[in-house]
Amino acid sequence: MSPLSPPSQARRLALYTLVVCVLAVAAAVVSFVQGSLLGIVWVLLAGLSSNMTWYYLRRDKLRRAAGAEVSR
Numbered sequence: 001m002s003p004l005s006p007p008s009q010a011r012r013l014a015l016y017t018l019v020v021c022v023l024a025v026a027a028a029v030v031s032f033v034q035g036s037l038l039g040i041v042w043v044l045l046a047g048l049s050s051n052m053t054w055y056y057l058r059r060d061k062l063r064r065a066a067g068a069e070v071s072r
Contacts, residue, residue, distance in 0.1 A: 010063070014056035021049040 007015070024046035031039030 010060035017052040
């Protein structure tokens with residue numbers, strides 16, 4: 001068995017943005033339950049961080065595919 005390769009910078013950023021997304025959703029739920037409209041800002045932040053997560057994951061996938069084609 002080969003050891004796992006270290007995560008690339010794009011994967012690490014994707015993980016961080018995913019954590020921010022989950023925390024923003026939790027903050028939005030808490031805000032709305034308390035009756036605060038500040039939850040709208042948290043929903044917007046969750047949407048932004050979700051898009052960033054997908055961007056970084058896709059960028060990493062494309063770079064890996066390009067690296068695999070070059071090494072052939």
